[in-house]
Amino acid sequence: MNYLVAVLNDRIQAEEAYSALERDGLPMESVAILGRGYKSADEYGLIDPNEQARKQSKLMAFWLVPFGFVAGFCFNLITKLDTFPWAGELGNQAIGGILGGLAGGMGSLFIGGGVGLIVGGGDALPYRNRLNAGKYLVVVKGSDALTRKATTILRQYDPENLQGYFYSSDV
Known part of the structure; x- marks a missing residue:
């Protein structure tokens, strides 16, 4: 066409x-x-490039936040970091997962939204x-x-x- x-x-x-x-x-x-x-x-x-950027960011967050949580949890499980002694072993793993999920959320916001805003509209x-x-x-x-x-x-x-x-x- x-x-x-x-x-x-x-x-x-x-x-x-x-x-x-x-x-x-x-x-x-x-x-x-x-x-x-x-x-x-x-x-x-x-296409409204701002709307496309929001959609791209949400789609990336759907995958990156849970992946980041699992990656952060597993990283702490493998390395056995004791960053917060008051939290215990399971607490440190959970904190690692939460921080990994936050990192995934930031990635989806900055990369998904930013790239979508720059190239999404054509x-x-x-x-x-x-x-x-x-x-x-x-x-x-x-x-x-x-x-x-x-x-x-x-x-x-x-x-x-x-x-x-x-x-x-x-x-």
Whole structure:
């Protein structure tokens, strides 16, 4: 599936581009306008990188906290560290497990959330920022031939940005 995204400065320009695509016979179910008065980024399905980072962090915590607990417990069991003499042998192992679980939680927060925030959004964040700035996106979704035809039409409207994407379900 191919996507073509054009960033246009105002609503009139976006509507003119949409009408030109319609006049040239592009199927209108493949064309969408995003912006004030039209579809929002969420309605169209642009990924919010902050939401993705939270999901990634929670998923990592689901695995890392219990793994960290078991690793901390086993480390203390193997090394027989007596860090807290008042806690006894089992207490030291439990404290090691708790500290390991906390380390796993911190890892999921910093790595899962941080990496997700940096790379999770891809190009969605710049497009969201342009929508927030009052610009409009014209998105064409379809075959390679359809997006090539749309590219020649949309170039006439001197878009701020014109970007094509190819997504394969085989990857």
